[in-house]
Amino acid sequence: MPLLRTERLTKAFGALTAVNAVTLEVRAGSLHSVIGPNGAGKTTFFNLLTGQLAPTAGRIVFDGHDIAGAPPHEVAHLGIARSFQRTSIFPALSIFDNVWLAAFARQPSWRGLAWRRADRYPELSDKAVAALRDVGLDAKAGRPAREISHGEQRQLELAIALAATPRLLLLDEPAAGLSPDETQRMVALVRQLKGRYTIVLIEHKIDVVMTISDRISVMHFGSVIAEGTPAEIQRNADVRRAYLGGVVSA
Amino acid sequence: MSRAWLAILAAVVLLPVFVRHAIATEIWIFAIFGLGLNLLMGYTGLLSFGQATFFGSAAYVAGYLLKYAGLGVIPALVIGVIVGAASAAAVGYLCVQRSGLYFIMLTFALNQMFYFTAYQWTTVTGGEDGMPGVPRPAILGVDIHGPLAYYVAVAALFLLSLAVMKRIVESPLGKILQAVRDNEPRAEALGYDVRRMKLLAFVVAGAFSGLAGVLYAMLFGIVPLEAIGFVFSGNVVFATLIGGSGSLYGPVIGSFVFIWLSESVSTVWQRWPLLLGVAFVVVVLFFRGGVVEAWARLWTWRGAARAPATARPDAAP
Numbered sequence: 357m358p359l360l361r362t363e364r365l366t367k368a369f370g371a372l373t374a375v376n377a378v379t380l381e382v383r384a385g386s387l388h389s390v391i392g393p394n395g396a397g398k399t400t401f402f403n404l405l406t407g408q409l410a411p412t413a414g415r416i417v418f419d420g421h422d423i424a425g426a427p428p429h430e431v432a433h434l435g436i437a438r439s440f441q442r443t444s445i446f447p448a449l450s451i452f453d454n455v456w457l458a459a460f461a462r463q464p465s466w467r468g469l470a471w472r473r474a475d476r477y478p479e480l481s482d483k484a485v486a487a488l489r490d491v492g493l494d495a496k497a498g499r500p501a502r503e504i505s506h507g508e509q510r511q512l513e514l515a516i517a518l519a520a521t522p523r524l525l526l527l528d529e530p531a532a533g534l535s536p537d538e539t540q541r542m543v544a545l546v547r548q549l550k551g552r553y554t555i556v557l558i559e560h561k562i563d564v565v566m567t568i569s570d571r572i573s574v575m576h577f578g579s580v581i582a583e584g585t586p587a588e589i590q591r592n593a594d595v596r597r598a599y600l601g602g603v604v605s606a
Numbered sequence: 607m608s609r610a611w612l613a614i615l616a617a618v619v620l621l622p623v624f625v626r627h628a629i630a631t632e633i634w635i636f637a638i639f640g641l642g643l644n645l646l647m648g649y650t651g652l653l654s655f656g657q658a659t660f661f662g663s664a665a666y667v668a669g670y671l672l673k674y675a676g677l678g679v680i681p682a683l684v685i686g687v688i689v690g691a692a693s694a695a696a697v698g699y700l701c702v703q704r705s706g707l708y709f710i711m712l713t714f715a716l717n718q719m720f721y722f723t724a725y726q727w728t729t730v731t732g733g734e735d736g737m738p739g740v741p742r743p744a745i746l747g748v749d750i751h752g753p754l755a756y757y758v759a760v761a762a763l764f765l766l767s768l769a770v771m772k773r774i775v776e777s778p779l780g781k782i783l784q785a786v787r788d789n790e791p792r793a794e795a796l797g798y799d800v801r802r803m804k805l806l807a808f809v810v811a812g813a814f815s816g817l818a819g820v821l822y823a824m825l826f827g828i829v830p831l832e833a834i835g836f837v838f839s840g841n842v843v844f845a846t847l848i849g850g851s852g853s854l855y856g857p858v859i860g861s862f863v864f865i866w867l868s869e870s871v872s873t874v875w876q877r878w879p880l881l882l883g884v885a886f887v888v889v890v891l892f893f894r895g896g897v898v899e900a901w902a903r904l905w906t907w908r909g910a911a912r913a914p915a916t917a918r919p920d921a922a923p
């Protein structure tokens with residue numbers, strides 16, 4: 357049984373159908389990539405999954421629950437965590453607090469919410485440090501998030517998602533805006549996470565996706581035009597025409 | 607941390623020596639009021655122009671019960687806190703449905719509604735004349751009628767309020783509210799119900815406002831109509847900004863500056879609000895973190911000036 361299934365998921369903004377009847381299954385433990393040219397509707401698709409947008413039609417079934425239209429904070433409590441394409445962190449807070457807040461949110465009970473001192477949750481501190489260690493930011497835990505480099509903020513973005521101990525991890529172009537070197541490191545990082553988490557990855561850089569994905573869905577003008585293993589996608593004529601073009605034949 | 611507490615303790619002890627007792631008492635009452643607002647403004651990023659709603663409501667209800675029902679001081683304070691929190695829950699529930707400018711206008715508009723209710727309901731509130739004759743009964747058998755005795759009681763409650771607020775801002779809630787201020791969509795995506803968190807901040811701020819309101823009524827023996835007016839709401843925003851809205855102690859310093867200026871300088875110079883205006887402009891233009899930031903900058907500047915020139919050649923004037 358898939359961990360996540362969407363059934364004819366659709367989002368229309370007036371006359372524009374950004375996501376058009378997308379049916380997709382993500383198996384537990386797999387890394388499923390969603391690729392497609394700019395404006396294909398990939399990020400809108402994520403926003404539907406996490407409740408930032410309510411779908412116009414269709415269903416989203418996560419672990420047996422229909423979560424279509426649920427607000428983001430409820431979706432988060434079910435164990436869906438995401439990273440954002442455009443870095444979305446808490447700039448005035450320390451790097452540690454950024455990830456700590458993600459860990460606290462997933463506590464089954466919020467005991468001591470307004471009274472217990474935040475540093476008296478040893479298990480959360482451990483979780484936060486572990487998430488920072490995963491992305492290699494543990495040495496800078498005390499620094500305000502606004503002071504670190506763009507590349508490091510991208511790593512923090514990922515650490516925030518990891519600290520929530522997600523059952524489903526949605527990564528929206530984790531390598532967006534990174535230099536080639538930094539991209540290499542980010543890809544290595546995502547590769548490490550593969551197998552430990554169920555991951556849906558949106559990515560623009562096709563070579564990255566081909567090497568690390570279990571399955572790939574290709575979106576074009578809001579619809580999924582192909583789905584399969586990396587090898588199948590590489591052979592697919594529609595995909596070549598719509599998206600890959602010369603990149604693959606070269 | 608303990609340095610700040612020592613400074614505040616010293617101020618509590620020394621203030622009545624230098625300043626008239628009533629003014630000294632008012633400073634700490636206003637500081638309690640400011641602590642509440644600062645949780646909204648400084649920590650959650652919600653600019654409320656309606657804090658007098660809760661301050662005034664608590665003052666009227668507790669003042670009425672003190673006057674006509676012979677209520678004791680402690681029940682009056684408890685009722686004040688409850689009225690403050692409950693009115694803030696009702697007003698806050700409406701306000702957090704909107705954000706930004708609309709949020710601010712809602713806090714203001716609802717404040718005006720409460721104000722005109724108090725203005726019209728003369729049989730209870732005394733309307734424009736206020737509600738005079740609020741007594742100040744003994745507290746656990748201790749007479750607090752004298753200005754100094756009342757000062758001690760208020761100062762003790764202020765220290766308690768400060769300790770409670772410190773606990774709150776150091777709790778998970780304190781961090782969550784700052785996260786809401788910094789990046790609302792991200793806080794929501796992490797699993798925080800942002801509206802509910804804002805409402806919680808509102809209720810806590812309302813409770814502090816309510817406590818301050820009752821103490822204010824007992825200080826002057828009257829609930830003036832202004833206690834629920836928008837000028838009062840503006841004053842506490844003003845005082846908190848001048849002190850420094852980013853820090854726990856900002857509103858305390860702001861209250862001192864504001865009340866001291868308004869009560870002391872006003873007797874000498876009628877156009878004293880001009881000074882406040884200038885202070886406000888200076889803060890907004892140069893010290894967004896208020897007196898607290900100015901102080902911190904002075905210290906780093908002095909430290910840099912003292913250090914040998916070779917160590918920090920770029921720090922030379």
